[in-house]
Amino acid sequence: MTEMSSRMLAGVSIPDTPLVTSAIEYARDKCEPCLFNHVVRSWLFAARLAQIESIEHDAEMVAVGTLLHDVTLNERFAGPRRFEVEGADLARIFTKQNGVDDRRAQLIWDSVALNSTPSIGLYKEPEVALCTAGIGLDVIGWRHHVIPATEKARIVSEFPRLGMKQKMTKCFCRIVEKNPETTYDNFTRDFGERFVPGYKAPSVVDLVLCAPFDE
Structure with a gap:
């Protein structure tokens, strides 16, 4: 896998690429502050799970999948399909517009569409499974013990839960x-x-x- 530049965010090493930067801004625009903080925490938790457990993965795709997984969970959502499916379509459009190839765009679609279906998502490709795991950790505390308490506390401190x-x-x-x-x-x-x-x-x-x- 090609090396990519990285930076630290809330004590976690994350990819620093134009695609990830665009995904952060897209999520910030689509999500209210509470949900934006949630998607960022989910990303950071997913990244740390991968690092701690030495899971080989495409870090950009995990970033984009977690950051965009709740873009339809807002007042503007009007269906007609499940909010995860509508969000997955928006995420795929975003990735394609940013030059992502079909295979990686499909990983993003699956990551968003399956984000609340761990009985399937956790058994998909590593990128999809990590997105599911990071989101699950932030929402229901799934496998929270894997990440040291001090690391979790720093992530929550920098991106508070806001009710x-x-x-x-x-x-x-x-x-x-x-x-x-x-x-x-x-x-x-x-x-x-x-x-x-x-x-x-x-x-x-x-x-x-x-x-x-x-x-």
Whole structure:
């Protein structure tokens, strides 16, 4: 893999390239401060997991995938598909416009589309798996023990959470209320069932039993 220049951010060595710089600015423009800090922390956690566990990977693609994974998690999101899929399409357009080839652009698409589906994402290519892992660490604390506490504290200090749990809950519930058809087969369903009055997702059991076949 070609050597690329690097710099330190919150104590973590990260790639310093025009593509990464553009992704940071794109994420800053699309995300409110709470979500921007979340995507940066996710990136830094993913980078440290790779470094600590000596995982060979394309550091630019991990940067772009984590930075752009929540570009549709905002007030402007209007579907009609899952916010991850809509975001994956935007991320692929961004990467293609920045000269990324088809193979790497597909890694970005998968990283964004699968960012909240660890049962699949963690078993994909290293770049996709690392994006999933970094995001999972920041959202639910997945494998948080791998990164030393002092390192995590510095990352959170430089990119504070800004009430992330409450704000993310509000974002997910808004999606459930405005676009319920995009929530039935993913984690936002849980937020609908817990917090949104009147929300009721269809059962896959009924879909299977009511399929238009005799047996």
